[in-house]
Amino acid sequence: MKVEIGGRVITLKGNKxxxxxxxxxxxxxxxxxxxxxxxxxxxxxxxxxSDEIKIVNVISGG
Amino acid sequence: xxxxxxxxxxKRQLILEGFGEEAQKKLKDSKVALFGLGGLxxxxxxxxxxxxxxxLLLFDPEKVEISNLNRQVLYQTKDVGRxxxxxxxxxxxxxxSEISISAYTERLQETVDIWKEAHLLIDCLDNLEGRLFLNNxxxxxxxxxxxxxxEGWQGYLYTYIPRETPCLNCIFGNKSxxxxxxxxxxxxxxxxxxxxxxxxxxYLAGKEVSTRERILLVNLExxxxxxxxxxxxxxxxxxx
Numbered sequence: 001m002k003v004e005i006g007g008r009v010i011t012l013k014g015n016k017x018x019x020x021x022x023x024x025x026x027x028x029x030x031x032x033x034x035x036x037x038x039x040x041x042x043x044x045x046x047x048x049x050s051d052e053i054k055i056v057n058v059i060s061g062g
Numbered sequence: 063x064x065x066x067x068x069x070x071x072x073k074r075q076l077i078l079e080g081f082g083e084e085a086q087k088k089l090k091d092s093k094v095a096l097f098g099l100g101g102l103x104x105x106x107x108x109x110x111x112x113x114x115x116x117x118l119l120l121f122d123p124e125k126v127e128i129s130n131l132n133r134q135v136l137y138q139t140k141d142v143g144r145x146x147x148x149x150x151x152x153x154x155x156x157x158x159s160e161i162s163i164s165a166y167t168e169r170l171q172e173t174v175d176i177w178k179e180a181h182l183l184i185d186c187l188d189n190l191e192g193r194l195f196l197n198n199x200x201x202x203x204x205x206x207x208x209x210x211x212x213e214g215w216q217g218y219l220y221t222y223i224p225r226e227t228p229c230l231n232c233i234f235g236n237k238s239x240x241x242x243x244x245x246x247x248x249x250x251x252x253x254x255x256x257x258x259x260x261x262x263x264x265y266l267a268g269k270e271v272s273t274r275e276r277i278l279l280v281n282l283e284x285x286x287x288x289x290x291x292x293x294x295x296x297x298x299x300x301x302x
Contacts, residue, residue, distance in 0.1 A: 030237050031237070038290050040290050042293075058237045059213035060190040060193065060213070060244075062100045062101060062102045062103070062212060062251065
């Protein structure tokens, strides 16, 4: 699957859940949001090799 | 009824298609509570007052610091050290003295009794813990909540309508609550504050908001705006 993060695109092999993708990329699930097409995903969602996802940081400033 | 003076002041929006006197009257009769008078709140409050929101409650316990001035455009160098809430009230009244503005410097958790009668809550806070507190109270009191946050060149905007849409806890409940000085360029809270005011004016005027069940993700570095669907968390301890 293609993972866009911080302007870079990384390719990962196989089907896996969101939490497994974050673990593979060494990202803390508490600090990011994961998006597929136009939907925000929870950590338990199953992803497939054909998916394209985007990871953005959680922000909280004002 | 709008006065002759009000008809003149709001003339250019009264002629807007689908707006008119009826919508203007709704703005005039509404009471809005705005939390946080930093980068987001400076811009949002200015446009709400210019548009003619009739009653505005402002909440912020902080004083103006020199490092605020790259983004908190209501304040000037001579204002450093002054209480933001009281100062903002003064400045906004000089823009539009036709409306009622109250300023409060108590801590957020101590102000609930003051704003429980408001028709709409606007979150311009700078930390997730405060946002989730507002979200929980909005749920309890059944008040709509418009929320935005910023960092760097990025921001988000979302409208929570209790009993109808997923709440902020569904989206951010399991995220880190760490609060620290964050990097930011002034235009980011400027744009997001404007968008908060935009959704507020639409909501109060009886129009459909665009961030209901969809969070708007903004990246000003690439000038991309993307609305993303959010789902209710069936295990959310706040809204489910």
